[in-house]
Amino acid sequence: MxxxxxxxxxxxxxxxxxxxxxxxxxxxxxxxxxxxxxxxxxxxxxxxxxxxxxxxxxxxxxxxxxxxxxxxxxxxxxxxxxxxxxxxxxxxxxxxxxxxxxxxxxxxxxxxxxxxxxxxxxxxxxxxxxxxxxxxxxxxxxxxxGVIEALGLPKVWRRRLRDLFGDRKRLDRAIARMAGSEAAEKDARLGFLAALEGADPDAAHAVVEDLLSIAGIEAVGGRSAGEIAERFLEQAALATGAGIGPQTAATLTxxxxxxxxxxxxxxxxxxxxxxxxxxxxxxxxxxxxxxxxxxxxxxxxxxxxxxxxxxxxxxxxxxxxxxxxxxxxxxxxxxxxxxxxxxxxxxxxxxxxxxxxxxxxxxxxxxxxxxxx
CATH class of the missing domain: 3.30.930.10 (Bira Bifunctional Protein; Domain 2)
Structure with missing residues (x-):
């Protein structure tokens, strides 16, 4: 002492x-x-x-x-x-x-x-x-x-919200995105990522990180490969309609x-x-x-x-x-x-x-x- x-x-x-x-x-x-x-x-x-x-x-x-x-x-x-x-x-x-x-x-x-x-x-x-x-x-x-599991949210969103829990401003922004305010357009790339969305979230995340690593991408705009992978998977969930509606967003808030x-x-x-x-x-x-x-x-x-x-x-x-x-x-x-x-x-x-x-x-x-x- x-x-x-x-x-x-x-x-x-x-x-x-x-x-x-x-x-x-x-x-x-x-x-x-x-x-x-x-x-x-x-x-x-x-x-x-x-x-x-x-x-x-x-x-x-x-x-x-x-x-x-x-x-x-x-x-x-x-x-x-x-x-x-x-x-x-x-x-x-x-x-x-x-x-x-x-x-x-x-x-x-x-x-x-x-x-x-x-x-x-x-x-x-x-x-x-x-x-x-x-x-x-x-x-x-x-x-x-318990709330996010009872709401039946997609795996990628459950993971994201858990990561942000304790940071209210970032959590509110994520909920707004989930509600579709930044819905992504469907294309072939998001189709590939959407196929991963239903899999184990850690495995899907690792696959995307590996692809970024193979491409030599370590960071973009201050975001790490892991953060970029998370963003891709979130966009894929939105593109396939796996976001949430206004009512669910209001329930979370x-x-x-x-x-x-x-x-x-x-x-x-x-x-x-x-x-x-x-x-x-x-x-x-x-x-x-x-x-x-x-x-x-x-x-x-x-x-x-x-x-x-x-x-x-x-x-x-x-x-x-x-x-x-x-x-x-x-x-x-x-x-x-x-x-x-x-x-x-x-x-x-x-x-x-x-x-x-x-x-x-x-x-x-x-x-x-x-x-x-």
Missing amino acids: ADDRLDALAPLFQAGGYHHIAPPILQPADVFLDLAGEDIRRRLFLTSGQDGLDLCLRPDFTIPVARNHLAEGAAAREAAYFYSGLVFRQRPDELGEIHQVGAENIGRTDRLAADADMLALSVEAVDKLGGRAPAIRVGDEALFI RFLDISGRLDEAGAALEAFAKDAGLDLSGPISDFRERAKLIAERGLPIEAITFAADFGRRLDYYTGFVFELHDAGAAMAHPPVAGGGRYDKLLALLGAGEDVPAVGFSIWIERIAQGAKA
């Missing part, structure tokens, strides 16, 4: 069964390029080793902790870790060094209780660091996935607009599902149970808000997410802490199966700034 304030957190984490971990600062870059999403990819500090391996300064702790977990035993075993140190991200007009402290819990199968415990632990940790009583915002990507107190959000979600004729009983039931467990942890429900369009812009998050904001700051300001559930990360790192995992990170500098305000 770096100073006395951080030393105070060690007993808190250790009492909960968390073990200290210190992943190396230098990490293989390809792991982050493949898994961390655009939010981090554009901010990496890149270098290379003598063997030519592309390396980066660690931009977060979650992936390094997960890699270490995999290296030391069975992926699905239950383990809990805490950490403190620097992460490195390029930031306009700011230092690239960011001091973080946080925790990760891997392998715990009682997911809803683990979510509630992790949120409670983050609130207690922020309090011990001197942060003012936080305003808490939560979201749940599982609800959004109405869901994304749901927000309010956590203890009232369950009723709002049920009313939406009934009105839209969608079966969301599974994710709504989980949502209600998690809210109940959060209240049982003694957290101030009146200070917790739910936003249906809130997601963390990292590709490995899969369900419940949360942010803690300084009570004296507007919600638009950067959070002092954030985290959530990422059950697919270990599988993407080679575990061979999804492994339940949830965690959070605290930005020390933001707490310090709030304390001075």
Whole structure:
């Protein structure tokens, strides 16, 4: 731990069964390029080793902790870790060094209780660091996935919307395109792509990327080959009439607009599902149970808000997410802490199966700034 304030957190984490971990600062870059999403990819500090391996300064702790977990035993075993140190991200007009402290819990199968415990632990940790009583915002990507699956959207659109979840402006633009405002004309090229649309979306995406690679196309107008492939497949879906109508677009937007107190959000979600004729009983039931467990942890429900369009812009998050904001700051300001559930990360790192995992990170500098305000 770096100073006395951080030393105070060690007993808190250790009492909960968390073990200290210190992943190396230098990490293989390809792991982050493949898994961390655009939010981090554009901010990496890149270098290379003598063997030519592309390396980066660690931009977060979650992936390094997960890699270490995999290296030391069975992926699905239950383990809990805490950490403190620097992460490195390029930031306009700011230092690239960011001091973080946080925790990760891997392998715990009682997911809803683990979510509630992790949120409670983050609130207690922020309090011990001197942060003012936080305003808490939560979201749940599982609800959004339930909506787009219940609507029966084409695979390429489901994939695209999941990729954009958490970025409301881009999500709204994508929904507008799906509604046919940019419908493509049919031609032979789109006919070929349309044939791929009904196949496995990952396989179809890979085929298009391979074709672009064979043609020597790596980037056009700032878009990567993967982004170009995604655009092609979207255009193919529109050309074959696989977009959505205005009513479906309005349904998606109405869901994304749901927000309010956590203890009232369950009723709002049920009313939406009934009105839209969608079966969301599974994710709504989980949502209600998690809210109940959060209240049982003694957290101030009146200070917790739910936003249906809130997601963390990292590709490995899969369900419940949360942010803690300084009570004296507007919600638009950067959070002092954030985290959530990422059950697919270990599988993407080679575990061979999804492994339940949830965690959070605290930005020390933001707490310090709030304390001075």
